[in-house]
Each structure stands twice: as structure tokens, then as C-alpha cells.
Amino acid sequence: MAGRKERIEMGDGAGGELMRRMLSRTVLPNIRETAFGDLGDGLHPDLLDDSASVGDDLAFTIDGHTIWPLEFPGGDIGGLSIFGTVNDLAVVGAKPRAIALSMVLEEGLDLQLLERISRSIGSAAKKADVTVVTGDTKVVEKGGVKGMVIATAGIGWRHELLSPCLERSWDMRLVSGKVGRRPRWLRDDSVMPGDHIILSGHIGDHGISVLSFREGYGFETEVRSDVAPMNRLIEEAMRAGGIVASKDLTRGGLAGGLNEWASKSRCDLLIDETLLPVREPVRSACDMLGLDPYEIGNEGKVIISVVDGFEDEVLRAVRSLEEGKEAVIIGQAVKGSGKVVLRTEVGGKRFMDPPYGDPVPRIC
């Protein structure tokens, strides 16, 4: 008879089912009273979206970064921390504005490495059009952290393109006879049957690249991290109109993102496995290591839910950008109970389950 778990396990921070359980048992109920029933039209904390809204027009988010090694093929912890926070704001429909940066450094850290990472933070902020306005630095004795831990918080204002975009979406739904909640942001629970799901590019690159580099598997010569800001891409998608939700696929990967949508939106997502873009070396690495590419973390990929009738226009807009040029429509939402269903290559169907624990730790 298994007793109650007594200690934190690696999987408790993996963005999957284990983490959801740990947070909902040990942390969340103690931190604040949860709302019962109506969560309003904002980004209520209980929604556990990528950002929360404060007041009508402000989005607020935070992310801790523990990636190891600190530098990897295609990026480093500095750029990652900026883009990760920018993306969490962008995917809810906010225009990222300012970043607050906390660094906890390990005694003995190479100052030149810190300088390179600082430069990477600076150029990432410039690229994503945000400013690091405030920060905090602590140093802990050797072994107190591994190299450094960065936490980045971000704020952004409701994007000017968001309202027109949502209005067009909901007008279209009225035409098609669908009704439902009318949130003011791009929320995980806004997907409805009939919506098309767009994936912005190849999945698994970031996780496999970092893992391979760290463990010396050799795949990193062919696969680099995809770490990139997604705000321009979401902006172009909003400009095309008709999008109701978007989500960046970090911890938990595609399987994590899609399952969050399905369970929060209470519909099924029918995904065509033959359409899922996975690079050959990522597939080989996953085969060799017994990993599921759909559960591997990314740092520059999003899924977008588009109301029926707008999908071609949004796909065109996304593909017009370098970071979205390999975007594809991978499936559609249908009535259901909150599952992700894969139509397999041989014509069968199977569930794409939410990740349970952590396939690849410390990649974000």
C-alpha cells in the first residue's frame, strides 16, 4: 500500500500531470483562496494560463530558468529567459513591454561567461522589443545553485490588435451558430469545436539539442535549439484575425500544450499524426533514447487555435515570417470530453496523453 508522497521528485517540476497534482495539493490551495464558479473574462489565476491579467489591460507572468549547461547549441540561459517570458505574454494576446530580472549566481562563476550571458539578455530584449527595467542579484556559496538560476518576470499591455481579432472570431462563431464564453484574452479554455489547430514549425529541437549536447550524444551537430521570440508571429496571426487561443510549447511539449487546451476547453482535439513536423535527427534521437518527441520541450514553437474560415489566412500570415515558415494545420477541435486524439499513419486512432513526469530535465 503506497503511502502519501513525502518528498519532491524531479517530475513535480516537469509541467505534466505530476506537477499539476503536486501544485494543486501542496501549493495552490495554501497560497490563495481559489475562485469557485465563474472565472470572468480575464486571465484569472485559477485558469493557470501562461500569464495572468491584472486589471483590464495588463498581463503579468514569471518563469524560473534552471537550464544546464548554461550555454548550448543555438542559445544560452540569458536569451532563453527573455524569450520565454516574452512568449508567455505574447500567447495570451499581450504586447510585451518590460522585464524584471533576478539572477542567483554561484560563487566562482566565470565572469566572462556572465558577461556573455548578459550580452545575450541584452540582444534578446532588443530583438523582442522589451526593456529590462529592474533586477536583483544574489550570490550563493559553491553548490548553492548550479552556475546560475535566472527568474524573469514580464508585464505587457493588452495588444491593440486583440479586440478586433477576437471580435471577428466571435462574429464568425455567431454566424456558424456556436455560442460560448467571450473572454477578452487568448485563453487556453477558448478553443471550440470546429477550430483549426496550427503548429508553427518542427517540434523537439530545443530539448533534443540541449540533452544531446549535455550528454554527448552527438545529435547537436544537426539540431540546434529553436529558442526565439514569438511575439511578432502572434501579432501577425492576430492581424489576420480569427484566432482565439495560442500557446508556446515549452515543458511538456506539444502533448502538454494540446492536452491543456483540450481539458480546459472541454473539447477533443483531433490531430493528424502524419502532419506533425519532426526533424529526422530528433526522431532518431527519440527512438534511440526511448523519448516521445511530442513531449519534448521547445522554446520557439506555438500552437494557434483559429476559428473555421480564417485558417488559410492565418496560416499564410504565420508562414510569411522566418520563425513560422514551416507552420502547418495539424488538426481540428471536435466535440468531446477533453482528450487529444491522434489519427495515426496507418489510419488508426490513439490518445496523445498528457506528459506524466519529466522526459528531459533542466532544459528550460
Place this chain on the structure above:
Amino acid sequence: MAGRKERIEMGDGAGGELMRRMLSRTVLPNIRETAFGDLGDGLHPDLLDDSASVGDDLAFTIDGHTIWPLEFPGGDIGGLSIFGTVNDLAVVGAKPRAIALSMVLEEGLDLQLLERISRSIGSAAKKADVTVVTGDTKVVEKGGVKGMVIATAGIGWRHELLSPCLERSWDMRLVSGKVGRRPRWLRDDSVMPGDHIILSGHIGDHGISVLSFREGYGFETEVRSDVAPMNRLIEEAMRAGGIVASKDLTRGGLAGGLNEWASKSRCDLLIDETLLPVREPVRSACDMLGLDPYEIGNEGKVIISVVDGFEDEVLRAVRSLEEGKEAVIIGQAVKGSGKVVLRTEVGGKRFMDPPYGDPVPRIC
């Protein structure tokens, strides 16, 4: 001949002179272009105040917390992280509104400890009247962090009492013939000759309590951490009117806070040492350990700069609260070059230098 430093030292995160140098050489110039000349009337990032302003009315701040042990006499890392961020917002004249919480947990962490700390976060948020609206959790392997690292970011709106308070202050300065910048927030550079300096209570309790508990010196039976929210106290001070700056005395202690004011405001602060409240056990511990009580960190003490003529009213307001009942006026700003000058017990004078390194690491 000493070469250029190559590695991070403990003192680089101590809030003193070493940290200022490391940040200004290695980090800040790489993260963003610094403003030259006029820094405006907001909380510009280059001011390195406790919070930065974004737009006209929003204050934004972040703090990383690495205190060890995680629980200590009078508090724990959870409450500390909430109050620390609340205080950074309150001291610039903002009304703390929402908190974002990042936790990096060590594999194997006791879940009951995490539950206690979560409860402490919840009750601290309630006490300080803020909501934890968003968060992020990561788990790292044993040794990746020591127990946990928490980063808390906070946002707050410009307090409704701030404008009337600043107007009264500047009116009084006009009367007394003083002119100067007219910032819209409580800023470190707003102190002017003639201002009175109020200290809200005994100093050194937090640092000595944690240090003593950690090392087993035994002083913790008499001294407990002072960790507390300061927003109500600042609010009451603003209501009394005439305050132009306030600052919480964390890393670097009283010496750190006063020296930041003096150098940023370009005036001298003349402090009467006989008026500085230090509890007997804190003084004994400092004597025994060779520490300077003025450099020891606090988590529930502020200094307030009050325009001449308002000092009694503000002191009365501050003393009306439990957390300020031992407040005293400790000195006054005078014309000078940015030094803190102590009038000693025997009638002499000496500089109170800014802290250089870290007298007591990992207490915040």
C-alpha cells in the same frame, strides 16, 4: 600587480560596493543602453531604485531569495519573499497589487516543509493585501539548489496618497527657498538638505537572528527576525504628508540605505549615533562576531526622508502602528558631497561607509 577579477565572489551579491562594481562592469552595460543625462521624473532603470516605473502609474520590481535555513526564528523564505517584494513597491510610493512567484525546488525537498512555506506565502499575501496571480515551478536534481530558491516579482499602482503628499512636500520646499527636481515617486535621489531622517525601529534583528540560528550561537532566543510588510507604515507616513523618499533596509543594512540616499541625492546625511536603536543582544552578537550592526540586513525596517516642518507629524503617524512604534528621528540631510557622517557618542564625527562585501551571507 592584481589582475582583473575572473570569478564571482560572495560579496558580488551583497548589495554593497563590490556588487555595484560587478553590475556596472559586467552586467548592466550589456543588458541595455543606459540613459545619459536626464532620467525624467519616473523611476528610471538607471536610478537603481527598489522598483522601476513603467508608464506613468505602474511600479515593477523583482527579488531573488536564497535564505538559509528556509525556516528561521520569526519567519521563513515564503513570508520573506512576499514582504520583500511588497516593501520594494511600497517604498517608492506604490500600492502593491499583485505578485508573481517563481519557485525552484530541490529534488528530495520535504513536502510538508513546502506546504508550510506555501501557507506562509498565503498568509503573508493576505496580511500585505496582495494576490499571488501567477507562478512557475521547477525542480532540479539534488544539489542543483539548496532547498529552494524563490523569486518574487511585484506590480503596484502609484498610490493615491502619493501626489498630495509630494505636493505638500514641494510646497514646503518652495516656502523654504529650496528648489530641485520634482519626481513623481519616492526616489532615492530626492533627499535634500534640511530633510529629517526617520528610522522605523531597531536594526540588525533579522540578520543576527538568522545567522545565530544557522550557526548555533544562541542569540536567536532573544532576537527574532523583523520580517514584516511596510506598506501600511509608508501609507500612514504619506497620509501625514511631507515625505519625499523611503527605503527598506535589507542587504547592506542601515549603512547601505543611507549611503545610497547620500550618493544619489548628492547631499550629506548627518546621523546621531546615540539615537540609533540597536537591541542589546544584537550589539553583543556583533561585538562577539566582529560585525557592524549598521551593515546587517533587516526585513521590516525603513528609513523615511521628511521635509523640514513635517517630521513630528510623520513620526507620530509611524509610531501609531505596531511596526513603527519604536521609530526615531536619527538625523538630518545637510549640504555635502554624498557622505554619511556619524556624530559619535563621545562627540566626535566619523564616516559611516557603504558596506563593501557581505557581512552575513544568505539571509535574504
